[in-house]
Ligand SMILES: Nc1nc2c(c(=O)[nH]1)N[C@H]1C(S)=C(S)[C@@H](COP(=O)(O)O)O[C@H]1N2
């Protein structure tokens with residue numbers, strides 16, 4: 450299987466692959482606000498809502514039938530660790546956005562997780578090939594504690610933008626703040642500018 454290496458995306462943001470103030474780790478720590486929620490593949494649905502031509506729901510089977518790819522990416526946690534060369538497999542954000550037919554008044558996006566987590570990003574920041582709805586990690590199913598069955602990955606932003614257990618995305622006509630963005634973490638979250646707090 451071919452792997453698309455996007456670990457050079459840092460060049461868009463800074464000189465160094467490792468953002469300032471980050472330490473490289475080979476472990477993959479788990480950070481969850483409230484533990485790992487249950488999921489049932491029979492009843493799970495992925496919902497696309499808001500400023501789109503057509504709102505839709507996909508079953509787990511239908512989601513897995515969307516075109517997918519594998520990317521090598523870096524992962525930067527706002528608490529100071531970075532894990533380089535993660536291999537995530539999933540569906541690109543633009544694939545989902547195109548299917549929905551995002552309307553011209555959409556400017557912002559909110560992701561929703563099964564644990565009640567939310568996180569937000571401007572549409573122009575999130576609508577890029579390196580943002581994945583990922584169901585695979587290092588050739589296997591995405592581990593449950595890391596957001597399996599499905600999580601978002603945002604390699605150009607701190608990882609609190611990478612919603613685990615994601616089961617929906619809403620396209621918004623006004624910016625809104627998600628869980629950590631309401632609680633003092635940066636709304637913009639660019640690691641190469643050390644945008645950690647707001
Ligand atoms: N649904 C959900 N997504 C989440 C979180 C969470 O608590 N719930 N925590 C966020 C935070 S703060 C970080 S650093 C990353 C951690 O991902 P990991 O546990 O796979 O390392 O997930 C993010 N996504």
Ligand SMILES: [Mo]
Pocket residue numbers: 480526527528608609
């Ligand atoms: Mo985090």
